[in-house]
Amino acid sequence: MLGMRRDRKRQKGFAIIYVALIGAFVLIPMAGLAIDFGVVYNVKARLQTSCDAAAIGAGYLLHATTDLSNQTQYNAIISAAQQFFNANYGTSYMGSTVTTYTASATSSTSGKTITVNATAKVPMLFMRVLGIANSQVAAEAVSNVRFIAMMIVVDRSGSIYSEGGPGMAVATLIQNSLNTFVADSTSSYLVNGVDTVGMVSFGGTWNLDFAPTTDFQSGGASTIGTAITNIPFCTAATGGATSSTNTAEGLYQAWYQLYQMNLPGALNVIVLLTDGRPSAFTSYWTPVSGSSCSNKAQRAGVYETYVGLGSSPFWPPPSSGNDSTGLYATRFTSLPETNNLAANSGSCAYNSNQANIGNDFSNTFPSSVGPVDNVGSGTGYPPGFSTPGTGISTQSGYYPNPGQNMQDPASGRYAAFNVADNMAKLIRQDATLKPMLFVIGLSYPDGLTEALDSDWLARVANDPNYITVGIDPNVVAAGQKVYQSGQTPGLYCLATNNASSLNGCFAQVTNALLRLTQ
Amino acid sequence: MYSRGIDFTSAGGDGEADSLAGQFGLTATGNAALIFSTITLATTADCQAFNSTNTCPNLGKPVFTQQIGIGNLTANASVFGTPTSGGTLPATTGVSANYNTSVSSAAQGGNSWALANGFSNVVTLTSGQLVYVVEMFDHTPALNVGGITGSPLVYSRAIF
Numbered sequence: 001m002l003g004m005r006r007d008r009k010r011q012k013g014f015a016i017i018y019v020a021l022i023g024a025f026v027l028i029p030m031a032g033l034a035i036d037f038g039v040v041y042n043v044k045a046r047l048q049t050s051c052d053a054a055a056i057g058a059g060y061l062l063h064a065t066t067d068l069s070n071q072t073q074y075n076a077i078i079s080a081a082q083q084f085f086n087a088n089y090g091t092s093y094m095g096s097t098v099t100t101y102t103a104s105a106t107s108s109t110s111g112k113t114i115t116v117n118a119t120a121k122v123p124m125l126f127m128r129v130l131g132i133a134n135s136q137v138a139a140e141a142v143s144n145v146r147f148i149a150m151m152i153v154v155d156r157s158g159s160i161y162s163e164g165g166p167g168m169a170v171a172t173l174i175q176n177s178l179n180t181f182v183a184d185s186t187s188s189y190l191v192n193g194v195d196t197v198g199m200v201s202f203g204g205t206w207n208l209d210f211a212p213t214t215d216f217q218s219g220g221a222s223t224i225g226t227a228i229t230n231i232p233f234c235t236a237a238t239g240g241a242t243s244s245t246n247t248a249e250g251l252y253q254a255w256y257q258l259y260q261m262n263l264p265g266a267l268n269v270i271v272l273l274t275d276g277r278p279s280a281f282t283s284y285w286t287p288v289s290g291s292s293c294s295n296k297a298q299r300a301g302v303y304e305t306y307v308g309l310g311s312s313p314f315w316p317p318p319s320s321g322n323d324s325t326g327l328y329a330t331r332f333t334s335l336p337e338t339n340n341l342a343a344n345s346g347s348c349a350y351n352s353n354q355a356n357i358g359n360d361f362s363n364t365f366p367s368s369v370g371p372v373d374n375v376g377s378g379t380g381y382p383p384g385f386s387t388p389g390t391g392i393s394t395q396s397g398y399y400p401n402p403g404q405n406m407q408d409p410a411s412g413r414y415a416a417f418n419v420a421d422n423m424a425k426l427i428r429q430d431a432t433l434k435p436m437l438f439v440i441g442l443s444y445p446d447g448l449t450e451a452l453d454s455d456w457l458a459r460v461a462n463d464p465n466y467i468t469v470g471i472d473p474n475v476v477a478a479g480q481k482v483y484q485s486g487q488t489p490g491l492y493c494l495a496t497n498n499a500s501s502l503n504g505c506f507a508q509v510t511n512a513l514l515r516l517t518q
Numbered sequence: 519m520y521s522r523g524i525d526f527t528s529a530g531g532d533g534e535a536d537s538l539a540g541q542f543g544l545t546a547t548g549n550a551a552l553i554f555s556t557i558t559l560a561t562t563a564d565c566q567a568f569n570s571t572n573t574c575p576n577l578g579k580p581v582f583t584q585q586i587g588i589g590n591l592t593a594n595a596s597v598f599g600t601p602t603s604g605g606t607l608p609a610t611t612g613v614s615a616n617y618n619t620s621v622s623s624a625a626q627g628g629n630s631w632a633l634a635n636g637f638s639n640v641v642t643l644t645s646g647q648l649v650y651v652v653e654m655f656d657h658t659p660a661l662n663v664g665g666i667t668g669s670p671l672v673y674s675r676a677i678f
Contacts, residue, residue: 053678
């Protein structure tokens with residue numbers, strides 16, 4: 001017993017020494033390690049955020065820069081990056097010191113790149129006991145700015161005229177907003193000498209109003225601004241509302257121009273501005289044996305249907321009555337478009353009497369149609385259109401099985417929808433250029449004309465955020481998503497008939513471009 | 519306003535932010551708030567919208583184009599300002615504890631409340647440049663020692 005008490009006395013001193021040793025060499029270093037590592041981790045995160053912000057923040061100037069070999073322009077980018085870095089990092093974040101900071105910008109055929117690197121020295125609080133006074137952290141951020149290859153597609157159908165009236169209010173509205181969006185270098189995000197911009201307009205026919213070029217704002221007399229001024233809108237002097245809405249053709253010709261540019265590394269964009277529902281489509285037409293045409297060879301033409309049949313709200317269209325206003329030329333020549341009949345060498349009924357078009361084609365339009373202009377195979381052509389006048393179904397798409405009856409107005413209108421719908425789908429499925437569709441619907445709810453179909457236009461854009469309102473509940477109920485996975489997503493914006501609203505939609509497109517090009 | 523395809527005025531985007539913020543409490547009466555802003559320089563086009571001339575009070579100054587708030591906006595506001603005439607963000611319809619406003623072109627041109635106060639001291643913008651600002655506010659009542667030190671505010675922001 002005496003021996004055991006003596007042992008306990010000796011053990012009391014050992015516990016204190018044991019705790020002191022563990023505390024000094026294990027617990028305190030471990031706690032210090034945790035705290036110091038926390039600080040290092042925090043500084044590292046902030047350094048990375050600051051580098052990211054510098055690269056992204058300088059992206060706007062990088063995009064706007066036309067010549068990186070110009071030292072002034074180059075220095076402006078590097079200076080902007082430094083500003084954003086400083087704005088996010090501060091002077092001495094958690095006691096750290098930035099030891100190195102570098103930013104550099106380079107250019108390639110598809111875009112420009114800015115790279116930001118930084119390192120920071122972080123003072124240790126506890127680890128210096130073990131002889132570690134500082135720790136170093138590093139971060140790198142790379143931001144790629146893509147060039148934009150944009151085709152603007154403008155609806156100049158008769159409804160634009162009808163809605164604007166003799167004063168051409170809607171046409172002027174469109175022109176002003178387009179100027180702000182693309183022609184005015186002080187307001188446009190698009191940069192002359194960097195981005196490529198062109199413009200197609202469509203009624204029943206299509207017209208390349210402005211061939212795509214990087215010199216779209218300063219090309220002397222040939223600028224996008226001049227082209228916007230000269231968009232061939234219907235006017236009272238040119239016969240009033242004589243143009244149909246061949247949306248599919250407008251989209252195809254814009255797509256074709258993107259292929260002509262062939263910039264797969266760029267952000268390929270089609271901006272569609274329209275106020276109405278499709279009412280026409282392009283195809284090849286072969287007169288039937290009983291036709292009055294002496295020349296029964298197939299010919300290219302645009303099938304135009306009546307708009308505004310029935311009474312307000314004019315949709316759905318009636319299912320009886322003559323559907324067509326005639327077969328017309330595919331390319332724009334002059335207004336009124338109703339004078340531009342399809343080329344014909346024989347005495348076809350449609351050439352002398354548009355209402356008799358059914359006689360030449362047995363009152364049946366094709367089940368497969370397609371563009372005839374700028375169609376081919378290989379580099380420079382959109383995929384799927386090697387043969388003119390075919391490749392797009394009139395019988396499936398947005399309106400299932402509408403029939404091919406030329407004496408059924410609903411059949412023709414639904415077919416025009418389907419052709420445009422299928423064309424947009426092919427564009428969105430293009431895995432080479434991956435074109436994005438930005439669609440602006442211009443609404444003019446006067447009850448005197450057909451309203452546009454926002455549900456369908458959002459589907460054309462493949463807008464991931466759009467929820468249907470059930471405009472035509474026969475095809476799409478309210479509350480549905482229009483987004484189709486596996487196809488390039490875009491943006492739909494509905495503008496009402498005023499400058500603020502339309503400019504707001506273009507601003508949304510600009511914001512999206514800003515986000516997508518950086 | 520979008521970030522990586524997320525619209526923070528939608529219920530989905532708001533919920534995403536709430537999830538990422540974890541237990542910070544991004545609710546109307548919670549401890550935290552997240553404020554997204556876009557800022558640009560007022561242009562002559564804004565002046566035209568404001569007074570049909572090429573000059574206006576805000577021309578060339580940083581102005582808000584949009585602001586979105588999530589969480590407790592009663593206790594927190596952007597250090598650069600709240601771009602509404604009343605100084606508070608209107609609630610987003612259908613999304614709880616979510617607030618947003620878009621500033622019209624005319625307001626950007628002429629209304630003093632559209633100005634991003636002090637922003638030019640942080641970053642110098644160029645014409646046409648749009649800058650995103652994300653601010654996070656978090657009050658920490660757990661660190662209110664003895665109930666007398668108050669809830670320290672943690673503030674962090676990113677500008678890009």
